[in-house]
Amino acid sequence: MMAEHVPQSNGHPRPGTERLGAPARKRGLNFIFYLISSVIAVMMFLPFYWSVLTSFKPDNEMFSMPIKWITTNITFEHYYNAFTTVPFGLYFWNSFVLATAGVLLNLFFGSLSGYAFAKLDFKMNQPFFRILLVSMMVPGIVTMIPSVYVLRHIPFVGGNDLFGSGGHGLMNSFWGIILPGASGTFAVFFMRQFFLTLPKDMMEMARIEGCGEFKIFWRIYLPLTKPALATLGIFTFQAGWNSFLWPMIVLNDPAKATIQMGLQAFSYNYQTDYGPMMAGALVAILPILVLFLMLQRYFIQGIAFSGIKG
Amino acid sequence: MASVNKLGRHQARMAYLFITPTMLLFAVFMVIPVVMALYLSFTNYDVLSSHDWVGLDNYRRLAGDTLLWQTFLNVMYYAVVFVPLNLMISLLLAMLLNKRKAGVKLFRTFYYLPTLTSAVAAATVWIWMLHPEYGLINGLLGYFGITGPAWVSQTETAMLSIIVMTLWQSVGSNMIIYLAGLQGVPDYLYESARLDGASRFACFRYITWPQLRPTTFLVSVMAIIGALQLFDQAFVLTQGGPANVTKTPVYLIYQQGFNQLQMGYASAQAFVLAMAILVFSIISMRLTKAEEPIV
Numbered sequence: 001m002m003a004e005h006v007p008q009s010n011g012h013p014r015p016g017t018e019r020l021g022a023p024a025r026k027r028g029l030n031f032i033f034y035l036i037s038s039v040i041a042v043m044m045f046l047p048f049y050w051s052v053l054t055s056f057k058p059d060n061e062m063f064s065m066p067i068k069w070i071t072t073n074i075t076f077e078h079y080y081n082a083f084t085t086v087p088f089g090l091y092f093w094n095s096f097v098l099a100t101a102g103v104l105l106n107l108f109f110g111s112l113s114g115y116a117f118a119k120l121d122f123k124m125n126q127p128f129f130r131i132l133l134v135s136m137m138v139p140g141i142v143t144m145i146p147s148v149y150v151l152r153h154i155p156f157v158g159g160n161d162l163f164g165s166g167g168h169g170l171m172n173s174f175w176g177i178i179l180p181g182a183s184g185t186f187a188v189f190f191m192r193q194f195f196l197t198l199p200k201d202m203m204e205m206a207r208i209e210g211c212g213e214f215k216i217f218w219r220i221y222l223p224l225t226k227p228a229l230a231t232l233g234i235f236t237f238q239a240g241w242n243s244f245l246w247p248m249i250v251l252n253d254p255a256k257a258t259i260q261m262g263l264q265a266f267s268y269n270y271q272t273d274y275g276p277m278m279a280g281a282l283v284a285i286l287p288i289l290v291l292f293l294m295l296q297r298y299f300i301q302g303i304a305f306s307g308i309k310g
Numbered sequence: 311m312a313s314v315n316k317l318g319r320h321q322a323r324m325a326y327l328f329i330t331p332t333m334l335l336f337a338v339f340m341v342i343p344v345v346m347a348l349y350l351s352f353t354n355y356d357v358l359s360s361h362d363w364v365g366l367d368n369y370r371r372l373a374g375d376t377l378l379w380q381t382f383l384n385v386m387y388y389a390v391v392f393v394p395l396n397l398m399i400s401l402l403l404a405m406l407l408n409k410r411k412a413g414v415k416l417f418r419t420f421y422y423l424p425t426l427t428s429a430v431a432a433a434t435v436w437i438w439m440l441h442p443e444y445g446l447i448n449g450l451l452g453y454f455g456i457t458g459p460a461w462v463s464q465t466e467t468a469m470l471s472i473i474v475m476t477l478w479q480s481v482g483s484n485m486i487i488y489l490a491g492l493q494g495v496p497d498y499l500y501e502s503a504r505l506d507g508a509s510r511f512a513c514f515r516y517i518t519w520p521q522l523r524p525t526t527f528l529v530s531v532m533a534i535i536g537a538l539q540l541f542d543q544a545f546v547l548t549q550g551g552p553a554n555v556t557k558t559p560v561y562l563i564y565q566q567g568f569n570q571l572q573m574g575y576a577s578a579q580a581f582v583l584a585m586a587i588l589v590f591s592i593i594s595m596r597l598t599k600a601e602e603p604i605v
């Protein structure tokens with residue numbers, strides 16, 4: 001497969017290939033390529049099609065064999081049932097608030113400290129940055145239980161006194177999810193790498209003009225990072241929207257549940273209601289899917305970056 | 311000269327101000343928890359009443375905890391099958407689509423779509439995909455006259471179901487990472503190899519694979535760290551069953567810590583898991599032989 005890197009005219013034809021004419025052979029290879037690629041694409045897409053199909057199919061068609069690949073009796077009852085049995089709308093909103101707060105805070109704190117690490121001289125620059133990098137390797141399970149302890153004992157909130165006891169702290173509050181993830185190490189690292197590519201002479205000019213340091217960051221450098229901010233924002237939104245275990249630990253109040261928690265509880269409690277289950281799953285996937293179709297380029301950049309950060 | 315120093319000092323002060331929110335959050339939600347993780351594992355902390363030092367009691371209890379060791383075996387079985395398959399499939403997909411042809415971008419989009427789903431939503435869909443009677447998979451097998459198994463409720467296939475589902479969900483993003491890696495391999499290497507009459511396999515073996523080493527290194531370490539912490543899929547798709555064959559250490563720690571509130575003991579379990587993750591990461595670093603330091 002790698003041979004496609006090489007212009008065809010460059011190599012010697014290998015034994016056995018002379019018999020076929022070069023164009024015929026190329027057409028054959030092309031056909032095989034499109035065949036394989038299409039089969040895989042269908043496999044990847046099938047679960048989506050299956051869930052969309054099920055969510056619009058009446059029950060009697062759902063539970064019949066052989067599979068009915070298309071349905072003529074489109075029904076919206078599964079969506080109606082899903083949204084009336086559980087407050088999916090509320091869960092949707094909760095997830096949206098949490099993911100958006102995560103994006104805004106990460107973009108601000110991430111770029112602020114990413115800028116400092118990339119562009120400003122201070123003694124602890126290298127050591128602090130190294131510590132942040134190393135911490136990216138710490139598996140999440142290690143900090144899970146102690147983080148609950150920390151959240152529970154933060155002073156002066158949730159009925160706590162100065163020493164962090166008496167109440168429940170930030171447990172069962174949105175802040176318990178927002179704060180621990182407010183300045184992700186990945187965000188800092190990502191923004192630092194981007195700021196490194198920007199020239200330094202703009203800030204020297206601005207300093208001569210008497211511009212303050214924060215203003216230099218906010219007015220001159222930050223506007224230049226819009227593509228990076230978009231990539232990071234999407235990345236953070238997806239992570240926040242899809243996260244499950246930590247919100248489930250922090251939030252006990254059903255009215256604060258996220259869409260992932262709601263969906264899990266629904267599929268656990270209504271194990272045979274496949275129609276509403278598919279409707280709920282699709283609703284949970286939809287925002288990210290829409291975001292992806294609108295801003296595909298930024299998604300791909302984010303992933304590719306996380307791959308080359310080594 | 312004095313004014314330059316003054317300017318430098320001012321800059322440094324502002325820099326510390328800029329990183330304060332990040333470092334403060336880092337200290338509270340990363341440094342303190344990491345230090346506390348070890349401490350809590352020597353206590354019987356249970357949120358409500360007790361919080362006493364119990365020495366090595368938790369660790370002694372660990373040794374005889376057969377369920378814990380079973381979850382370790384489960385997740386190792388998962389990792390041993392899942393991680394190599396994940397690497398192999400995503401590399402093959404990347405090589406397949408590393409071309410300038412019409413439609414390649416569309417194919418990439420399709421392969422990437424599953425990675426957008428959350429583990430919970432994906433598992434919910436796959437519960438129905440794997441339904442023994444009316445599910446898509448067994449329906450397709452039925453066309454070939456095969457009666458499919460009961461996937462998630464059979465001990466032989468439950469973990470396999472999780473592996474298949476997670477592969478579907480995760481090969482797309484690793485494919486993108488590998489594509490970025492493949493595009494970094496200089497063309498002249500292939501050109502000169504072709505001039506020397508190297509076969510395609512030799513090109514892969516002696517050019518592509520070694521050149522992708524840093525990528526493989528990163529992808530495999532991340533995959534292992536993720537695999538050993540498997541939770542969402544096992545929680546939603548199989549609920550740890552049947553007969554605990556898909557129960558994972560994180561699942562057990564979650565139950566021990568948050569359902570039974572034995573947080574001290576759960577911390578000890580988490581600590582042992584973290585050690586296992588460290589060991590496996592190091593082994594995989596050796597296997598993929600990353601020569602360059604990563605940090």
